[in-house]
Amino acid sequence: MTRASGIIRLAIGATTAVLWLSPVGAAEQTLPGATVESVVAIAKRLNPTVAAASLDFDAAVHKIGTAGVLADPTLVLEAWDVNRLGVGQRRFGLEQEVKLWGKYGLERDIAQSDADAAKFQGRAIVTDLIAQVVAAHGEYNAAYEATGISVEIKRRYDEILGLLRSRYGTTSVDQQDVIKAEIEAATAEGDVVRRQGEQKSAAARLNALIGRPSLAPLAAPTGFRAVKAISLAQVQGLARSANPMLALAGAQSNSAAQTKSLTDLNYYPDVTLGAKYVQRPGTEDTGEFMAKFNVPLHYEVKDAEQRAAGARLGAAQARNEALRLRIDGQIADAWFGVDALRKVVQIYATRQLPPARSSVDNARNGFQAGTSDLSSVFESERRLRTVQLDLLKLKVELQTKYAEMERLAGGSL
Numbered sequence: 001m002t003r004a005s006g007i008i009r010l011a012i013g014a015t016t017a018v019l020w021l022s023p024v025g026a027a028e029q030t031l032p033g034a035t036v037e038s039v040v041a042i043a044k045r046l047n048p049t050v051a052a053a054s055l056d057f058d059a060a061v062h063k064i065g066t067a068g069v070l071a072d073p074t075l076v077l078e079a080w081d082v083n084r085l086g087v088g089q090r091r092f093g094l095e096q097e098v099k100l101w102g103k104y105g106l107e108r109d110i111a112q113s114d115a116d117a118a119k120f121q122g123r124a125i126v127t128d129l130i131a132q133v134v135a136a137h138g139e140y141n142a143a144y145e146a147t148g149i150s151v152e153i154k155r156r157y158d159e160i161l162g163l164l165r166s167r168y169g170t171t172s173v174d175q176q177d178v179i180k181a182e183i184e185a186a187t188a189e190g191d192v193v194r195r196q197g198e199q200k201s202a203a204a205r206l207n208a209l210i211g212r213p214s215l216a217p218l219a220a221p222t223g224f225r226a227v228k229a230i231s232l233a234q235v236q237g238l239a240r241s242a243n244p245m246l247a248l249a250g251a252q253s254n255s256a257a258q259t260k261s262l263t264d265l266n267y268y269p270d271v272t273l274g275a276k277y278v279q280r281p282g283t284e285d286t287g288e289f290m291a292k293f294n295v296p297l298h299y300e301v302k303d304a305e306q307r308a309a310g311a312r313l314g315a316a317q318a319r320n321e322a323l324r325l326r327i328d329g330q331i332a333d334a335w336f337g338v339d340a341l342r343k344v345v346q347i348y349a350t351r352q353l354p355p356a357r358s359s360v361d362n363a364r365n366g367f368q369a370g371t372s373d374l375s376s377v378f379e380s381e382r383r384l385r386t387v388q389l390d391l392l393k394l395k396v397e398l399q400t401k402y403a404e405m406e407r408l409a410g411g412s413l
Contacts, residue, residue: 031217031218031219032210032212032218032219033137033140033203033206033218033219033220033221034219034220034221034222035221035222035225036133036134036137036225038219039133039136039137039206039209039210040130040133040134040210042210042211042212043129043130043133043209043210043211044126044129044130045211046210046211046212047129047209047210047211048211049125049129050122050125050126050129053121053122053125053126054122056118056121056122057115057118057119057121057122059118060111060114060115060117060118060119061115061118063111063114063115064108064111064112064115066111067107067108067110067111068104068105068106068107068108068111069104070096070097070098071096071097073094073095073096074094074095074096075093075094076091076092076093076094076095076274076276077091077092078090078091078092078093078276079091087281088280088281089278089279089280090278090279091276091277091278091279091288092276092277092279093274093275093276093277093288094274094275095272095273095274095290096272096273096274097270097271097272098270098271098272098273099270100268100269100270100271101265101268102265103262103265103270106258106261106262106265107262109254109258110255110258110259110262113251113252113254113255113258114251114255116247116251116254117248117251117252117255120244120245120247120248120251121244121248123244123247123410124244124245124248127244127406127407127410127411128407129209130403130406130407131403131404131406131407132209132403133206133209133210134225134399134400134402134403134406135396135399135400135403136202136205136206136209137206137221137225137399138224138225138395138396138399138400138403139202139205139206139396140199140202140203140205140206140218140221141221141223141224141396142202142392142393142395142396143195143198143199143201143202143203144199144202144220144221145392146195146198146199146389146392147192147195147196147198147199149195149385149388149389149392150188150191150192150194150195151192153188153191153381153385154185154188154189154191154192156364156381157181157184157185157188157381158185160181160184160185160364160367160374160377161178161181161182161185163368164177164178164181164374165178177374180374180375180378181374184378203218206218224395224398224399225399227338227342227398227399227402228413229342230413232331232332232335232336235331235335235405235408235409235413236328236331236332238409238410238411238413239327239328239331239408239409239410240324241410242409242410242411243327243408243409243410244410245323245327246320246323246324246327249316249319249320249323250320252316252319252320253313253316253317253320255316256309256312256313256315256316256317257313259309259312259313260306260309260310260312260313263305263306263308263309264306264309266296266302266305266306267296267299267302268296269293269294269295269296270293270294271291271292271293272290272291272292272293272294273290273291273292274288274289274290274291274292275287275288275289275290276288276289276290327408330404330408331405331408331409334401334402334404334405334408335405337401338398338401338402338405341394341397341398341401342398344394345391345394345395345398348387348390348391348394349391352387352391353387353388353391356380356383356384356387356388357384359380359383359384360377360380360381360384362380363376363377363379363380363381364377
């Protein structure tokens with residue numbers, strides 16, 4: 001943790017406790033929000049969209065049990081030679097339709113592919129949610145630190161105002177400096193209120209994403225998540241094996257291929273088998289056995305079905321390839337963005353922030369010694385605040401881009 005981060009967190013610790021934590025201080029350790037991992041775990045458990053995806057997968061899995069099985073048999077009850085003397089014959093039997101040529105196996109394969117598609121769809125929903133939660137936690141962390149920056153600036157402005165009042169009192173010669181300091185202190189106080197409101201808004205958005213009430217308490221964030229260095233080729237390789245949308249497209253292609261194979265078998269007939277027990281009054285009972293075949297005469301219909309299934313298979317394969325190319329491009333875009341943002345953050349942290357802090361210290365020391373005027377103090381404060389807030393914006397953008405790259409890769413990097 002840097003010295004600036006330590007100052008910021010010490011400055012707003014009491015404020016955050018009042019705004020976000022429950023009355024029992026010890027409960028903070030059990031609240032989500034301190035780290036990205038804590039809120040991601042809650043989101044996976046409580047977010048209703050994730051629950052809906054899980055139920056869709058359960059439905060698809062249960063549907064496998066209904067595919068590739070024999071149809072219900074038909075019970076046959078017949079009365080023959082019915083006249084005024086009664087019933088000549090009674091027949092009791094069963095008929096069972098049986099599909100041949102491996103059709104049952106293809107039906108099970110189609111159902112399995114559909115279940116896989118539902119599973120990968122659920123994974124895609126979870127990865128999308130995690131990316132949103134990571135970005136929202138970055139905004140929450142930035143709002144927390146921005147509040148700390150504003151609180152620290154207000155404290156320094158109040159010190160300057162107190163120094164001016166003790167130095168000049170109410171004399172008319174330097175009263176303008178006192179008025180200027182009062183205005184700056186009031187502006188700083190208003191900025192604190194605004195930043196606290198933004199912190200509440202960020203917390204409400206984060207709570208909504210993870211499936212909690214908007215006003216539910218959150219723990220104080222402990223800082224931005226570390227961004228790992230990884231090559232573009234590694235990320236693209238991970239995406240090809242783990243991206244759920246690519247896996248979903250692959251499952252849909254498999255389903256289309258199995259459907260095409262099943263459609264090809266429409267030219268082959270199915271069979272219906274039957275057996276009956278025949279009762280004849282006054283003579284010995286007998287049995288009957290029967291086999292029926294449907295005759296696929298309407299070849300133009302079968303041809304149309306086959307062409308439609310082939311077109312669906314080709315479309316699924318084309319979408320799969322288009323999605324792979326698009327994801328490769330999106331990963332490259334995100335990777336170059338992350339790489340550039342990481343470098344810019346480093347530049348701000350090492351080359352802009354230290355001089356800005358030194359400028360504030362020099363201006364304050366010079367003002368206290370009487371060698372510089374009040375305007376230079378406020379100007380250096382504003383410059384430091386601009387650098388600090390710009391750095392926070394860059395860090396949030398970096399977290400968002402990195403989360404997008406993880407989403408495309410199919411999971412944590």
